[in-house]
Amino acid sequence: MPEKILIIQTAFLGDLILSTSFFHAVKTEHPGAEVHVLVNAGTESVLDNNPDITRVWPLEKKRIKKNPFAFLHFAGLLKKEHFNKVYSAHFSFRSSLLSYLTKAPIRIGYKESGFSFLHTRTVQRPKQGPHEVEKLFSLLFEEYDFPGGRERRPYLFPGPAEEESFLTKKKEILSNEEGYILIAPSSLWETKRMPEEKFVSVITQILRKRKETVILIGSKADLEIENTIFRLMKTEPLQLRERTRLLSLVGKTNLKELMVWMKNSKAIISNDSSPIHFASAFNTPTVMLYGATIPAFGYGSLSDKHKIMEVQGLSCRPCGIHGGRICPEGHFRCMMDQNPVRIFEALEEVIKS
Known part of the structure; x- marks a missing residue:
């Protein structure tokens, strides 16, 4: 019987994308093993076509929060798989408990995780310093053995349908052959979003000084941001x-279609959010905009060409690991003081370098 390994990663979409380099490392270290991955339901499509993964287990977190019997039923299904080893890449109480309930003889997680005593081995997960990928690798390797180069970057695999959709749509909407630059103006957390008027200023500079098409990206939840940008652009x-x-x-691509647009883009400008990690998978030049959060949290770009744009000298930064809904100081200087001219210059630098 082949070894069976379960990896638990039920965090946000961006965390899951970054974890694909860990999935690849686990498969490389255990080439004959079945690698199962437990993810937050709704994010699993980014793992389609991934050759490192045997099976994906979507977990409906809202459902199991409301229904303990659903949680126990799900845990029972995992136990029946008879996993030899579990890696808890997420550090919630729930993840540790699910790992324990599999009854796998080896259960590896973080010392800082909830119910960490349920793991058979733990490693430290510092809040600041190492990149998230290094924190994940620490579950599998000693620090001197961490993979480098391409193996640090995420692994995403759009299929032929997405490639064909891209070529068709590109032919329909692009009127020149100068390529395009992606702009990702949203984030789940408001204090990680640069104001729309500053994005408008950056976009205007690109349209006036460069030849590429500028394309906004985002989900249907970001249509209000899109509308605001187009309204401001009129002036x-x-x-x-x-x-x-x-x-x-915005709202017109699924996650796998977005991968292809990202892969073929000249560059992307994005807040500290999941598009940065999509771009890292394809080594797309990236300009990252930081507000409430800081690069030291470990979620920055892994693309070879990238620039970090942040306002220095603010004692209130960071104001939380994810940011928040409103600026606790009331001034939001971390984003209000961002300089669109410098952002445009950073874009030119990552494209030319």
């Missing part, structure tokens, strides 16, 4: 031929 001093190079795919 910008642009010629008609420049205006026609601003397009939007």
Whole structure:
């Protein structure tokens, strides 16, 4: 019987994308093993076509929070798989408990995780310093053995249908052959979003000074942000031929289609959010905008060409691991003081370098 390994990662989409380099490392270290991955339901499509994974287990967290019997039933299904080893890449109480209930003889997690005593071996997970990928690798390797180069970056595998969809859509919407630059103006947390008017200023500079098309990306939840940007763009001093190079795919792509758009982009400008990690998978040049959070948390770009844009000298930063809904100080200077000219210069640098 082949060895069976379970990896638990039920965090946000961006965390799951970063974890794919860990999945690859586990499969490389255990080439004959079945690798099962437990994820938050709704994020599993980013793992489609991944050759490192034998099976994906989507977990409906809202359902099991409300229904303890559903939780125990799910845990029972995992136990029946007779896993030899479990890696808890997430550090919640729930993840530790699920790991324990599998009854796997080896259960590895973080010392800082909830119910960490349920693991058979634990490693430290510092809040600041190492990149998230290094924190994941620490579950599997000693520090001197951490993979480097390409193996640090995420592994995403769009399929032929997504490639075909991209080529068709690209032919429909792009009017020139100069390529395109992606703009990701949203984030789940408001204090991680640069204000729309500053994105408008950056977009205007790109349209006036460069030849690429600018494309907004995001989910259907970001349509209000898209509408605000297009409304503000109407007052910008642009010629008609420049205006026609601003397009939007907000709410118009699924996660796998977004991968292909990311792969073929000249560059992306994004808040500290999941598009950064999509870009890392394809080594897309990236300009990262930090507000409430800081790069030291370990979620920055892994692309070879990237720039970090943050306002220095603010004692209130960071104000939380994820940011928050409102600025606790009331001034939001971490984003209000971002300089659109410097952001544009950073974009030019990552494209040229």
